[in-house]
Amino acid sequence: MKTYIVGNWKMNFTVGESSLYFHKLLQRVKSYRDIEVVVAPSLVALQPLSLQVDRHKIKLAAQNAYFQDFGAYTGEVSVSQIRSLVDYCIIGHSERRHILGETNKDVRKKVAAAVRNGITPIICIGETAEERKNGETTDVIRDQLLSSLSEIAAEDLSKVIIAYEPVWAISTTKSAKMATPDDIKEVLDLIHKLLTKTYGEKTVADTPVLYGGSVKVSNAEAYLSIPGCDGLLIGGASLIAPEFSDIIEIAKQVRA
Numbered sequence: 107m108k109t110y111i112v113g114n115w116k117m118n119f120t121v122g123e124s125s126l127y128f129h130k131l132l133q134r135v136k137s138y139r140d141i142e143v144v145v146a147p148s149l150v151a152l153q154p155l156s157l158q159v160d161r162h163k164i165k166l167a168a169q170n171a172y173f174q175d176f177g178a179y180t181g182e183v184s185v186s187q188i189r190s191l192v193d194y195c196i197i198g199h200s201e202r203r204h205i206l207g208e209t210n211k212d213v214r215k216k217v218a219a220a221v222r223n224g225i226t227p228i229i230c231i232g233e234t235a236e237e238r239k240n241g242e243t244t245d246v247i248r249d250q251l252l253s254s255l256s257e258i259a260a261e262d263l264s265k266v267i268i269a270y271e272p273v274w275a276i277s278t279t280k281s282a283k284m285a286t287p288d289d290i291k292e293v294l295d296l297i298h299k300l301l302t303k304t305y306g307e308k309t310v311a312d313t314p315v316l317y318g319g320s321v322k323v324s325n326a327e328a329y330l331s332i333p334g335c336d337g338l339l340i341g342g343a344s345l346i347a348p349e350f351s352d353i354i355e356i357a358k359q360v361r362a
């Protein structure tokens with residue numbers, strides 16, 4: 107299986123800045139057969155970046171998309187409208203769930219729409235600090251994971267990516283708040299167990315499971331060395347070209 111290094115730019119950069127930054131990344135990033143580099147710019151930058159992209163080096167992702175293909179949904183952009191621009195779409199990011207009110211049902215429909223349109227969904231799941239404190243991590247992960255996949259046929263499981271992003275560990279600079287490799291391994295094991303129990307070992311062998319939450323050059327090696335971790339979803343550090351390209355180099359070394 108490939109190792110995935112995914113940069114989530116969130117709501118940063120104007121269209122012009124995105125284009126300049128992307129140009130910088132294309133110059134820095136080397137292409138490796140076993141590393142899949144993906145960046146998710148703002149929706150407005152997708153079209154110009156799709157003209158600039160060198161898909162051997164970097165693939166594009168959307169940060170969100172709507173599940174209906176067309177129609178009276180003012181302000182939404184559908185998966186089918188962006189299918190010619192991107193290979194991936196982040197779905198159910200915790201900021202969408204917790205700030206913008208996205209539900210498990212929305213996530214499930216978006217995942218199904220992505221697969222239907224030939225786009226690989228990167229499905230984010232993860233517990234909040236409160237849920238973790240209350241010992242609800244297992245229940246939250248089970249609910250989010252299994253409901254997000256409930257409209258997906260078993261034979262399509264290799265067409266989805268799961269990203270474990272504990273909400274409490276996102277965008278922090280305090281090391282006490284960062285997830286340790288042991289914290290992450292526990293949940294990655296749980297995800298693998300749930301997938302295997304529901305779909306069978308052979309079916310899920312090709313489903314990548316990533317980690318995301320305050321990934322930086324300083325912790326990327328430790329996170330990528332966790333058994334069952336097939337890559338990283340990176341927010342803040344993906345906005346700094348040398349950080350992002352160094353993490354790709356670390357991935358190459360860890361997998362060598």
Ligand code: PGA
Binds near residue numbers: 343
């Ligand atoms: P972060 O964001 O790397 O800035 O913590 C990760 C994410 O939210 O996807």
